[in-house]
Amino acid sequence: MRIGIEAQRLLRPHKHGMDIVALETIRALADYSEHEFVVFVKPDCDYDGLHNAPNIQLVELPGGPYPVWEQYALPKAVKKYGIDLLHCTANTAPLNCSVPLVLTLHDIIFLENQPLLRGSWYQRFGNQYRRWNVPQIVTKCDRIVTVSDFERQRIIDHLKLDPDRVVTIWNAVNDQFRLINDATQIANVRLQYKLPEEFIFFLGNTDPKKNVRGVLKALLLLKQQGQLTLPVVISNLSATSLHDTLTEIKGLALIDDIILCGYIPNYILPLVYNAATIFLCPSLRESFGLPILESMACGTPVITSTTSSMPEVAGNAALLVDPTSVEDMASQIDRLIQQPILRNNLRQKGLARAALFSWQATAAKLLDVYSESINAGKPLVAS
16 A cells, blocks of 8 residues: 655654654554655654654645645645555545545544634644634545544534544553663763752643643642642743743742643653653543543653543542532642652553553554454445
8 A cells, every 4th residue: 555644744853643643653664664655744853763764754744834835735735645545643624625535633621612622723723723624524434543442432412423434543652652761861961951869850831631730729729738848840830831820820820830841842741740740631522631641651640630541541540530520630739749659659560561562553443443444435424
């Protein structure tokens, strides 16, 4: 098979969830030398070694803003490069595609009538484009892939799709996320990011679903009760955003307990997880929750949410909290701080849980989907 893969943001230096998933999936697919993969990207500078795979061809497509790139430049490239099937990896796809189409629909948060549609102008624009594109494109796809059984059911119910055409393929965790016993490496990353000997780690950003406001409220409650005995390291959050949110919740007393470390490259993250005492991931909503597995694979105990896909990913290897309850979050954070035996128990369970997920398994299932899609012709919408 000659498979086209849309991964327009793959080369951007600051990668996040969907970018990481696309990158790791393509790397795993490269092991299948009997197939060719043409990866369509927007021009940028971070190649991540993909050009070393003989059956992976990177094609940089200019084309202006993302909707223009996807709706016009991408379909032309599919014809030009003789593609048998196109796999779009980030929720949207061209409405006019000359070959069978597989879409990875990570979530439908943008279709749900919730305040999660707030965020930066870029996030709001992206959500509006998805709201326009997805209801149309799902009727044209041969298969839809999503990343958890929770999200699969949400997609089927909301978009009224034939369940046989919507497939769950779990994400996984890269081998770089592992126990690291090199004291020099850990010491260097502590120095680089000003990390204390013990700390709570939280991947925060401006996306409302990440629950930065709720986390800060829970930490403030602990501070007020005299129970916040560890500093908190937060990545992906600007000093301005932190100050504004703390001002809104009357929580400026927290400012000296928080260390902002900016964006952490994916190759550094394993060291930070290894250095952390506790990892917080109490999101309001996730389609999967990749950092949960990453942290577990590094032996760091995890606190995550009772909602959406997170219990499915975490299994029995994390403490689960109600992300809308400041009191519940604060209580479980304090519990994990105070109980080293519990931390060690979660550490062992987390290592075992993370080992169940692999990108090799993800790639193998995707190849089955590609083959089925090329040979299929059924309509996607349920009758």
